[in-house]
Amino acid sequence: MDKVKTTTITFSDLADWEQRKRAQLINSLGGFKSVNLIGTVNNQNQTNLAIFNSVIHLGANPPLVAFIIRPDSVERHTLENILETGYYTINHINEGIYKKAHQTSARYPGEISEFDATGLTAEFKNDFLAPFVAESNVSFGVEFKERIDIALNGTTLMIGEIRLINFPENCLCEDGFLDIEKADSVTCSGLDSYHKTVRLSRLTYAKPDTEPTEMEMRYRE
């Protein structure tokens, strides 16, 4: 972009902002985010589906993933079901389902499954306990491992181990890289903005004495 004037906002400026406006700005700051549907079921076979934009990679060996739950009634069913059953699914959102995915954040009564309310399809497969989203192209099943409560603001970090992975067979590269752009996964920013992506490039592993170069995409045959 052309260089435009920079606005600088201090902590004390921010304190004067109206609460929802401040929430919009602060939610936009970290950068683009993953956006996923987390599927769960309780012991009475009631399914639940909720959208989260805080799923992060925690480590590859063991394969660990984490996400943040806020002390909020919409997300509480996800927390309760995970603690009750020990399992959940994480499902990428694509352009075809992002509006339905967003709609899962509405405050439906407890007896209504967001699958039914939004028209997304619960799919049980490979004997995994929690429901996958059939319309999702990339999804994985997770076994709950640890809950870390963050006293600073009452949020909870949920950590789990990846047990089962589903993706379109033409999206896997020879080196193990999964091309989630080819799988139509979307990203989000702030609280409510959804985006497709356009790859700039994959870059080679950085070494002190060489410039990184662009890698060719080599899909597994």
Added chain:
Amino acid sequence: MDKVKTTTITFSDLADWEQRKRAQLINSLGGFKSVNLIGTVNNQNQTNLAIFNSVIHLGANPPLVAFIIRPDSVERHTLENILETGYYTINHINEGIYKKAHQTSARYPGEISEFDATGLTAEFKNDFLAPFVAESNVSFGVEFKERIDIALNGTTLMIGEIRLINFPENCLCEDGFLDIEKADSVTCSGLDSYHKTVRLSRLTYAKPDTEPTEMEMRYRE
């Protein structure tokens, strides 16, 4: 995308994968990620700059942000400097600097600043202790608040409070949403893939009895 055959990989399949290939797949799974440069300085005024793809929003009130540090020598300077001084900056990456940003992940000797090695410019402003990246369009200064060590795999969650925010004045919307796509911020997937974005839409707040609708972008005059 057209429906193609789904590949399913189980936890035990994954155990047979070569380590780097498994790391590529698992790093790709969570979805698109934020990608930021974190700038620090030690008490001897030696600056450090490192790339992170795990920055997440933790809460708006107080304004908290978190990221993961791995038990790894490249990232250790960032951890040491934050613990020593209590401050750091988080700087968005744009198309013009993503290759230099990637290059900060090379294992430079401790006496070399990644600012000097990559040609990015350290900028000190508003009396903030840690250096900003002058070439970054969106950046913010953070005060360290809490460190949470995750025993499961030796990673550390670093939590801080946002103290100072910089962004192009034409990117702020009336409702507080910051248009980071207009600010040229990029996203990443896996370990090494960088992407521009194309907005699908912003969606209105979800309510049980209505469909979400697309919001018009209204920038602050």
